[in-house]
Amino acid sequence: MSRALRSASCTLKGAVLAPPRTAQIARSSTAASTTTTADSPLAAHLNTVFSPLQFPTELARRILTHGSHSEAVHGHNGRLAFIGRRVLESYYLLFVHDSAKASADYNYDALAERALNSYVLGEHVAPQWSLGKVLRWVPTIPRNTIEAAQEHLPDAELTDALSVNPGIVRSVGLYKVMGETVQAVVGGVYHQFGGSVAHRLFHTRILPHILLPNQHGGVPMEFHARALSISERMGGLEASKLKQ
Numbered sequence: 526m527s528r529a530l531r532s533a534s535c536t537l538k539g540a541v542l543a544p545p546r547t548a549q550i551a552r553s554s555t556a557a558s559t560t561t562t563a564d565s566p567l568a569a570h571l572n573t574v575f576s577p578l579q580f581p582t583e584l585a586r587r588i589l590t591h592g593s594h595s596e597a598v599h600g601h602n603g604r605l606a607f608i609g610r611r612v613l614e615s616y617y618l619l620f621v622h623d624s625a626k627a628s629a630d631y632n633y634d635a636l637a638e639r640a641l642n643s644y645v646l647g648e649h650v651a652p653q654w655s656l657g658k659v660l661r662w663v664p665t666i667p668r669n670t671i672e673a674a675q676e677h678l679p680d681a682e683l684t685d686a687l688s689v690n691p692g693i694v695r696s697v698g699l700y701k702v703m704g705e706t707v708q709a710v711v712g713g714v715y716h717q718f719g720g721s722v723a724h725r726l727f728h729t730r731i732l733p734h735i736l737l738p739n740q741h742g743g744v745p746m747e748f749h750a751r752a753l754s755i756s757e758r759m760g761g762l763e764a765s766k767l768k769q
Contacts, residue, residue: 565582566659567582567585567586567588567589567659568580568581568582568584568585568586570585570589570655570658570659571585571588571589571710574654574655575714575726575730575767577767577768578714578718578722578767578768580713580717581717583600584713584716584717585713586600587600587601587602587605587709587713588602588605588706588709588710588712588713589602589656589659589660589661589706589709590602590660590661590662591660591661591662591663591702591705591706593662593663593664593702594661594662594663595663596661602705602706602709602712603705603709604712605708605709605710605712605713605716606705606706606708606709606712607708607712608711608712608715608716609707609708609709609710609711609712609713609715610641610708610712612711612712612715612720612723612727613641613708613711613727613731614637614641616723616724616727616728617636617637617640617641617727617732618633618636618637620728620732620748620751620752620755621633621636621748624748624751624752625748636745639741639742639743639745640735640742640743640744641735642704642742643700643701643703643704643705643707643708644700644701644704644742645704645735645737645742645743646703646704646707646708646731646735647699647700647701647702647703647704647705647706647707648700648703648704649734649735649737649743650704650707650730650731650734650735651700651703651704651706651707652703653730653734654707654710654730656703656706656707656710657703660702660703660706662702664698664699707731711723711726711727711731714726718768722767722768725759725760725767726767728752728755728756728759729756729759729760729761729762729763729767730762732744732752732755732756733752733753733756733761733762736749736752736753
């Protein structure tokens with residue numbers, strides 16, 4: 526697993542799908558500044574949610590751009606989400622293994638799928654980070670469906686409007702897209718800030734939100750007390766603790 530993570534993270538370097546150099550030279554510096562200005566709110570959002578971490582503009586743009594968006598040709602969050610999934614699985618399974626009773630016999634693959642699937646992450650973690658307000662993506666549904674979802678909430682964000690219409694949330698892929706973005710955030714944190722920060726992020730900003738008592742998904746009840754204990758020991762939701 527560690528070899529796979531090292532290999533995956535290294536591939537991020539130089540992975541930006543930049544235009545040919547001749548085209549870049551031909552463009553004015555104004556175009557470059559426009560891109561930076563357009564992307565800066567993305568970095569500002571992540572910097573606020575995960576303060577005191579400071580996300581480079583390009584990394585934030587990649588994390589918060591889904592493959593369905595027109596800007597995805599310049600880089601999207603697919604590769605970071607791939608890394609994030611492996612990081613989450615590693616930390617979660619290490620937690621389960623360390624917390625399980627010696628006599629217990631668990632299906633680790635099933636436990637990981639139950640707690641870390643993109644739908645669980647998208648429904649229960651993404652809203653905690655307000656990802657729906659900044660993620661750049663295009664729903665795979667007709668325009669009239671989108672308009673119907675927003676009919677009674679004309680000033681709402683698209684994600685908020687869709688969220689109050691349970692009948693189309695899953696068909697539009699909202700939870701899945703948001704869950705993949707959570708994975709991309711984890712992959713981005715692991716890549717930019719290292720495994721120690723990603724590990725603390727997992728235990729303080731993710732695991733407590735996927736305990737889901739009395740629900741079919743999430744972390745099994747027998748692990749809840751230890752999960753909360755570890756989160757508290759690592760600083761809980763205090764942002765300043767992420768870098769320690």
